[in-house]
Amino acid sequence: MSDYGHPLEFGSFITPSAADPTGVVELAVSAEQAGLDLVTFQDHPYQPGFLDTWTLLSYAAARTSKVRLAANVTNLPLRPPAVLARSVASLDLLSGGRIELGLGAGAFWEAIQAMGSPRLSPAQAVQALEEGIDVIRQLWDATARGPIRVDGEFHRVVGAKRGPAPAHDVGIWLGAYKPRMLALTGRRADGWLPSLSYLKDGDLAAGNRIIDEAALEAGRKPADIRRLLNIGGRPDALELTDLALNDGVSTFILASDDPDDLQRFAAEVAPAVRAAVAAERAGARSPQPASAFLAGVSAAGVSRPAKRPVTTAGRSPFTVTPTPDDGVRRASTVVWDERTRPTGPAPDPDRTYTAHDLATGRHLVQVHDGLRGELAQIHDLIDQVEAGTLDVGAARSHINTMTMRQNNWTLGTYCESYCRIVTTHHTIEDRSLFPHLRRADPRLAPVVDRLEQEHHVIHEVLEGVDKALVTLVSAADGLPALREAVNLLSDTLLSHLAYEERELIEPLSRLGMQ
Incomplete structure (x- = not known):
């Protein structure tokens, strides 16, 4: 090996x-x-x-x-x-x-x-x-x-x-x-x-x-x-x-x-492989349900269980930095009150962590970074489609042209793939990671409960993206609805990921993925 x-x-x-x-x-x-x-x-x-x-x-x-x-x-x-x-x-x-x-x-x-x-x-x-x-x-x-x-x-x-x-x-x-x-x-x-x-x-x-x-x-x-x-x-x-x-x-x-092959390779295969390999390097153990989260699941549902633990001598203070929420909001809709989010226990300032411990929390940030990067690509694709249509009236008269159809379907396929990745990621957290954290440290229960509630809200937001995609491929004026739906996805998902990292990367490093 x-x-x-x-x-x-x-x-x-x-x-x-x-x-x-x-x-x-x-x-x-x-x-x-x-x-x-x-x-x-x-x-x-x-x-x-x-x-x-x-x-x-x-x-x-x-x-x-x-x-x-x-x-x-x-x-x-x-x-x-x-x-x-x-x-x-x-x-x-x-x-x-x-x-x-x-x-x-x-x-x-x-x-x-x-x-x-x-x-x-x-x-x-x-x-x-x-x-x-x-x-x-x-x-x-x-x-x-x-x-x-x-x-x-x-x-x-x-x-x-x-x-x-x-x-x-x-x-x-x-x-x-x-x-x-x-x-x-x-x-x-x-x-x-x-x-x-x-x-x-x-x-x-x-x-x-x-x-x-x-x-x-x-x-x-x-x-x-x-x-x-x-x-x-x-x-x-x-x-x-x-x-x-x-x-x-x-x-x-x-x-x-084939550009479609390259798109699938980048959007579906690469993120899943990165997550699986990072999980192995972080020392996830197999078999355990939670390891599927760290191993990552591709849009095709491919997961990789870990095979061996990683141990590193030496301990240090907690040095993994959560990604801050920049506060930027794009959508006109607000789906939750961020002020009501509970917080977990403060980290012990005298505790030290092994490199193995730190890698677990760091990997959560890496997985989230992959989701953030792909979300940015969705916005970029929308910009390209919008620039190609000039305006909705012109798009209506040219809806059957190859360029317009290709742009719409490329965008639609990418969004659908991304939504599957996010949904799978959240499902595995809910079914395995969160129960473990509740058992290992009951003080985290309010935070875990809130994160699960937000997952349900994000699921509804993803459903809105799916509906907007249907409109996009069936009507020339569907792009504004898709833009608003993806803006709302950005607001909710980026806020949620920042909150999750702030509250969980230290507990994950402290409690592990048993």
């Missing part, structure tokens, strides 16, 4: 088709709007049906503002490492630190030879890649004295000046499968990036062993190397959670050119 502790990331693997260049870029934009962390493109310079990947990366970087980008993976035999290093550093500076570097030793050698690069044996290709990494790292190290000196068998760069340095520490991820490449990954790389379709059962575990051993021999920690994985199809949360907890994968990159 391997979990290297890296934060989870989710990305897309897009075909750089020259037949639809605009569509390729729009997929990158869609991936960012969906909330993915990473956009990657194949790099096959000998393929006439593909756009040049580094030109595409530059264009996509200009069209996006948050998502990170990378080649998956760069064909080093056709990309001289010194020039490549400057390309990466330049684009990283221009994009505000959003470029990573996937690297490969080369494949499809006949096509590579046809483009003018000599054919290399497997051993030679690995050596050339290691020399190339030396060139790249030296060129990026703009603070070191003296010019670059790599006098290799395949790459000789002697006397070139250093710089520019990238805007951030660019990760070098190797597409590796064989023992030589895996060992090189452990010695020199920041990440391992294979494709699941090329692996057999047991290959991830075997690859991890080789990488870890090589890392230790080189004086590095196995956790220095992030484990990434290209995946296809329609993966579910349970499958990816297994890969994260058992094989150490922390970055999942979905190979799909």
Whole structure:
């Protein structure tokens, strides 16, 4: 079982088709709007049906503002490492630190030879890649004295000046499968990036062993190397959670050119996997009903029970900060009186907590942050739909156009998915977490009672969102009703989450999830 502790990331693997260049870029934009962390493109310079990947990366970087980008993976035999290093550093500076570097030793050698690069044996290709990494790292190290000196068998760069340095520490991820490449990954790389379709059962575990051993021999920690994985199809949360907890994968990159697949991956699968892995790291025990809350449930109802406790030596004061309520209210309706909310017992100022204790309360905040982030995306989608309709009268006459229908259904699907996640989250709290807190500390009973009452109110608010969605897809003037319904959801949910964190993160850290 391997979990290297890296934060989870989710990305897309897009075909750089020259037949639809605009569509390729729009997929990158869609991936960012969906909330993915990473956009990657194949790099096959000998393929006439593909756009040049580094030109595409530059264009996509200009069209996006948050998502990170990378080649998956760069064909080093056709990309001289010194020039490549400057390309990466330049684009990283221009994009505000959003470029990573996937690297490969080369494949499809006949096509590579046809483009003018000599054919290399497997051993030679690995050596050339290691020399190339030396060139790249030296060129990026703009603070070191003296010019670059790599006098290799395949790459000789002697006397070139250093710089520019990238805007951030660019990760070098190797597409590796064989023992030589895996060992090189452990010695020199920041990440391992294979494709699941090329692996057999047991290959991830075997690859991890080789990488870890090589890392230790080189004086590095196995956790220095992030484990990434290209995946296809329609993966579910349970499958990816297994890969994260058992094989150490922390970055999942979905190979799909379907924007609906990317939307589902970001909105449903990613939050469930993040919650499940965070629960395991927080030390939730299985079996126990409350662990389902920490494990998280996706919109498809996939949960992950924890397998092992985590213990950490050392104790400290309570340091987890609840998210404050900013007091902003958007809706014209008020569904409860916040002044009547009870408060629980004050924390003992002399009590100390282990890292395990603190992780339990901290994870509640992380789960809530996922809900807050997706709620913000709903508002963003509404803004996009509203901007596309111009006004309700124009929308009425163009209701049957593809753009309008796609905008409405995309928004509707996203809202429905989000509402399912919130409802499941609250149901599990009510059935398992809250009874435990009542038993463990009766002083919390008034707070728990109020939280349960608010869950019922939020359920009614979610029902209002569903009704507004029906109006949206059946009438051109349904958007204002949906906006008001989502505004009310924002008011109630953000207020409720802040109250719950204020009252429960310390008791959860003190009482645990028995």
